[in-house]
Amino acid sequence: MKIDDGVLLTLAIQFAVMALLAFGGANAVVPEMHRQAVEMRGWMDERQFADMFAISQAAPGPNVMIVALIGYHVAGFLGALVTTLAMCGPTAVLAAVLSNFWDRFRDAPWRVAVQAGLVPISVGLVGASAIVLTGVADRSPVAIAITVATAAAAYWTRWNPLWLIGIASLAGLAGLI
Numbered sequence: 001m002k003i004d005d006g007v008l009l010t011l012a013i014q015f016a017v018m019a020l021l022a023f024g025g026a027n028a029v030v031p032e033m034h035r036q037a038v039e040m041r042g043w044m045d046e047r048q049f050a051d052m053f054a055i056s057q058a059a060p061g062p063n064v065m066i067v068a069l070i071g072y073h074v075a076g077f078l079g080a081l082v083t084t085l086a087m088c089g090p091t092a093v094l095a096a097v098l099s100n101f102w103d104r105f106r107d108a109p110w111r112v113a114v115q116a117g118l119v120p121i122s123v124g125l126v127g128a129s130a131i132v133l134t135g136v137a138d139r140s141p142v143a144i145a146i147t148v149a150t151a152a153a154a155y156w157t158r159w160n161p162l163w164l165i166g167i168a169s170l171a172g173l174a175g176l177i
Contacts, residue, residue, distance in 0.1 A: 007075050008082050010041075015067060015086035020094070024122030026064040026087065030129035033070060034136065043074045050136045058165075064088065143177045 014036050018029040030053065037043045044052075052073065056066035064087055071083030105111045138144045150164045171177055 008078065011071055011074060011079055011083050012086045015071075015083045016090050019087045019090045022087075022091070022125075023118055024126050026062075026067060027129050028122060028125035030066070031125075031132040033066065034132050037070055037074070043070070046136045048073070050133065053133060140177060142171070146171055146177065 018032055021032070022029045034046075034049055038046055038049050049070075052069040053066055056063060056069055059065060064084070067083045067087040068080040071079035071081070073079075075082070102111070134147055138147050146168050150168060153159055153164055154161060168177075
């Protein structure tokens with residue numbers, strides 16, 4: 001596969017920017033990944049994106065694996081490497097540089113305020129990811145019903161999420177979705 005250097009540069013820039021906005025982890029910027037990969041660049045369709053997200057969440061390891069899957073899909077192994085480094089590199093450097101400074105002001109009122117302000121931002125970003133992925137994955141009334149039932153069960157019960165995933169998988173195997 002011949003890889004266009006412009007694609008690698010685009011991947012590096014887009015994922016480096018997303019890394020700096022990913023309060024709450026990689027899942028917080030899934031809507032932007034979707035917008036870039038599906039809507040703006042046309043690197044994949046919605047189904048492929050949803051499948052990559054599902055694989056990245058089902059596989060053991062960090063949820064940032066979706067980044068490597070997108071990069072691999074777009075530009076092979078080198079694309080996976082570039083996107084992973086772009087997503088993890090800037091935040092790792094920033095964390096290393098700022099950690100001593102941040103610890104020095106452990107009890108400062110402005111630090112407490114910043115941390116408290118980041119919580120709703122993280123929740124909102126992850127919630128936006130859920131909305132985008134629900135819109136991508138729910139293409140039938142049965143899929144919508146499964147999503148609503150799973151969300152309700154996860155919220156109001158103490159069931160292990162693996163049971164809910166298993167039930168949805170059985171519905172898919174049975175051809176209901």
